[in-house]
Amino acid sequence: MQENSNNERKIRVGMVLFPNLTQLDLTGPHEVLSFPPPIEVDLLWHRLEPVTSISGFVLTPTATFDDYDAPDVLFIPGGPGQLQAMDDEKLIAFVKRAGESAEFITSVCTGSLVLAAAGLLIGKRATSHWSVVDQLALMGAEPVRERVVEDGNIITGAGVTAGIDFALTLVARLISEDVAKNIQLGIEYDPDPPFNSGSIETADPDRVELQKERGADLAEKRRTAAERIGRERLGLKL
Amino acid sequence: MQENSNNERKIRVGMVLFPNLTQLDLTGPHEVLSFPPPIEVDLLWHRLEPVTSISGFVLTPTATFDDYDAPDVLFIPGGPGQLQAMDDEKLIAFVKRAGESAEFITSVCTGSLVLAAAGLLIGKRATSHWSVVDQLALMGAEPVRERVVEDGNIITGAGVTAGIDFALTLVARLISEDVAKNIQLGIEYDPDPPFNSGSIETADPDRVELQKERGADLAEKRRTAAERIGRERLGLKL
Numbered sequence: 001m002q003e004n005s006n007n008e009r010k011i012r013v014g015m016v017l018f019p020n021l022t023q024l025d026l027t028g029p030h031e032v033l034s035f036p037p038p039i040e041v042d043l044l045w046h047r048l049e050p051v052t053s054i055s056g057f058v059l060t061p062t063a064t065f066d067d068y069d070a071p072d073v074l075f076i077p078g079g080p081g082q083l084q085a086m087d088d089e090k091l092i093a094f095v096k097r098a099g100e101s102a103e104f105i106t107s108v109c110t111g112s113l114v115l116a117a118a119g120l121l122i123g124k125r126a127t128s129h130w131s132v133v134d135q136l137a138l139m140g141a142e143p144v145r146e147r148v149v150e151d152g153n154i155i156t157g158a159g160v161t162a163g164i165d166f167a168l169t170l171v172a173r174l175i176s177e178d179v180a181k182n183i184q185l186g187i188e189y190d191p192d193p194p195f196n197s198g199s200i201e202t203a204d205p206d207r208v209e210l211q212k213e214r215g216a217d218l219a220e221k222r223r224t225a226a227e228r229i230g231r232e233r234l235g236l237k238l
Numbered sequence: 239m240q241e242n243s244n245n246e247r248k249i250r251v252g253m254v255l256f257p258n259l260t261q262l263d264l265t266g267p268h269e270v271l272s273f274p275p276p277i278e279v280d281l282l283w284h285r286l287e288p289v290t291s292i293s294g295f296v297l298t299p300t301a302t303f304d305d306y307d308a309p310d311v312l313f314i315p316g317g318p319g320q321l322q323a324m325d326d327e328k329l330i331a332f333v334k335r336a337g338e339s340a341e342f343i344t345s346v347c348t349g350s351l352v353l354a355a356a357g358l359l360i361g362k363r364a365t366s367h368w369s370v371v372d373q374l375a376l377m378g379a380e381p382v383r384e385r386v387v388e389d390g391n392i393i394t395g396a397g398v399t400a401g402i403d404f405a406l407t408l409v410a411r412l413i414s415e416d417v418a419k420n421i422q423l424g425i426e427y428d429p430d431p432p433f434n435s436g437s438i439e440t441a442d443p444d445r446v447e448l449q450k451e452r453g454a455d456l457a458e459k460r461r462t463a464a465e466r467i468g469r470e471r472l473g474l475k476l
Contacts (some may be wrong), residue, residue: 023269024266024268024269025267027261027262027269027295028262030261030293030295030313031261031262031265031295031398033375034293035293041293045353048301055268055269055273056255056279057265057268057269057272058297058298060288060296060298065401076383100368103434108381109426122328123352124287127476129426143400147428147430148430148432158471159425159426160269160425160426160427161425161426161427162426162430163432164429164431165336165429165431165432166398168432172432172433180432180433180435181433181435181441181442181445181450184433184435184436184441185436185437185438185441185446185449186397186437187397187398187399187436188347188367188368188396188397188398188399188437189398189399189431189436190385190399190431190436190437191399191402191403191431191436192400192442193402193403193404193406193422193428193429194386194403194406194407194418195406195410195415195418195419195422197418197419197420197423197424198375198422198426198429199426199428200423200430203419203422203423204419207420207423210420211420211424
């Protein structure tokens with residue numbers, strides 16, 4: 001934590017960007033974490049040039065991996081580009097370095113696979129998007145199918161929209177439940193999905209199968225990468 | 239609707255930007271609407287230079303009001319900057335023009351006050367953030383305190399996070415419930431807020447009062463502007 005001129009604690013959140021991330025994984029938590037004044041959120045990438053999400057949304061970095069001091073909170077979003085991020089040596093080196101000193105190590109969606117690829121989840125309970133959560137085991141983590149999973153200073157959220165639930169949980173840990181509840185009221189987070197198709201337990205089984213089929217290629221690439229990283233980089237014997 | 243080279247219907251969503259908007263009002267719907275291939279989402283502003291949200295998040299326009307053809311879906315986010323947007327003559331002229339031909343006229347949070355300021359909600363049922371929903375009446379709309387409100391081709395969402403519920407509803411109308419349910423599963427939208435403080439009905443009454451007090455200055459400025467616009471621009475006798 002740094003202190004500002006009023007001697008208030010300043011909490012620095014470093015959010016890692018990469019091309020083809022899922023922007024809502026990041027923008028949900030960004031909004032929640034931007035409410036309390038003591039928190040300062042940065043978007044981090046190799047360079048300051050814009051990074052484009054899988055949906056074509058442009059994200060503008062505020063700092064580079066080289067120029068950013070260790071964050072109090074390390075955050076990694078998910079998205080298809082996580083596959084490349086797991087093998088981005090400099091990005092992984094930053095995640096390792098930041099993870100060593102961070103007060104909280106966090107992710108949403110497939111971002112947990114990047115944390116795992118940096119060796120930060122070995123022996124830890126963690127979650128991810130429902131389609132890949134089991135792959136965490138290939139890099140030494142214990143997969144848990146819950147919306148938000150806490151294990152010591154590691155807090156991981158499930159797929160995409162779990163980022164809002166995750167971020168409110170994080171604010172309660174970082175500051176207080178009182179502040180988290182104020183934010184929840186401010187963003188009118190009283191969700192009321194028009195359909196009941198948001199989890200593999202409640203969605204039509206045919207729909208789940210179809211989505212697995214459509215995502216099979218990417219899932220297989222992710223699995224192959226996770227196995228290789230677990231074996232070669234992390235030296236795991238699974 | 240435009241047709242592309244495969245003769246598929248292409249649905250164009252135009253999202254209006256302005257400084258000091260609330261980014262999650264827009265990024266939630268943007269993610270949901272970016273899933274189905276026939277939808278193309280643009281971010282619109284006077285110029286192509288970046289626009290900064292109230293939380294310091296940088297949004298990059300993809301087209302200007304002058305250069306963008308009439309959208310199939312007009313969308314307006316909310317945020318404190320909505321006060322200035324209501325009196326931005328060129329922005330309001332675009333909203334009016336786009337509203338005349340759009341298949342759907344939509345907003346999230348205080349974005350409905352901008353729709354109302356353009357005269358698009360006269361006699362229509364609409365919602366907004368809980369703190370300002372009553373002000374819609376000053377510009378001729380009928381305020382409704384529901385998460386997502388539909389009145390003909392007008393679909394409005396309540397505060398910030400209601401944008402996700404809103405966007406799934408919109409996809410069901412634009413394409414099909416089937417596609418909306420696929421998206422809900424893809425973004426794992428099975429919300430589980432860690433606290434029960436997301437509406438004025440469930441939050442601690444003291445918390446609601448405190449938040450009203452903190453927002454009183456802005457609420458008063460909004461009310462004054464809405465009264466003036468209702469009387470002078472829209473010629474309403476209330």
